[in-house]
Amino acid sequence: MDEIIGYAVVCIIIAGLFYALVKQVKETRSSEHIVGSPMFRKQMARKNIVMTAALFGILVFFTLNIVSGLYITSTLSNSFTNLATLISFFVYFFAKFAMKPKQGNLRRNLYH
Template sequence: MDDIIGFAVVLIIISGLVYALLNQIKYSKASESIVGSPLFRKQLKRKNKVMTVSLFGVLLFYTLNIVSGLNIVSNLTFLNNFTSLGAFVSLIIFLYTKFAMTPKQVDRSLYN
C-alpha cells in the first residue's frame, strides 16, 4: 500500500512539473510581443529562456532520479547522486532566475 501511495505522489509531482513547463513555454511565447524598450524585451527573453531550460532540467533530472532509484538495472545506482545533484542545481537556477533576474524597464524620456 505504501508503494502505491509513493508512486502516486511521484506521479503527481512529475505531472505538476510538466504542467509548469508547458505554462512556462506558453508564457515565453506570449511575452515576445510585450510592449517595452528593446533592452527590456531582450532581458525578459533571456530570463524566459533560462527559466524554461532550468525547469526542463528539473523535470529531466527528477525523472531520471526516480528511474535510477527503482533499480531496474543494477549498474545504474551511481546515477542517483548525479541526478539528485542535477535536479537540485536546476531548481536553484530556476529560483534564482525567477526572483533575482528581473528585467529593468528603461525610461525612454531620459534619452530624448
C-alpha cells in the same frame, strides 16, 4: 498500499512539473509581444528562456532520479541526478528572483 500511494504522489509531482513546463513555454513564446523597450524585451526573453531550460532540467533529472531509485540504473547515476536536480532548482530560482529586467526611464523615452 504505501508503495501505491508513493507512486501516485510521484506521478502527481511529475504531472505538475510537466504542466508548469507547458505554462512556462507558453509564457516564453508570448514574451515576444510585451510592451517595453527593446532592451527590456531582450532581458525578459533571456529570463524566460533560462527558466524554461531550468524547468525542463528539473523535470528530466527528477524523472531520471525516480527511475534510478527503482534500481534500474546504477547508484552513480542516482547521485548525479540528485545533484543535477538540485542545480536545476537553483538555476530556476535564480532566474525567477534575481534576473529582473530593468524597465529604464520611461518618462525620458516618452518625450524624446
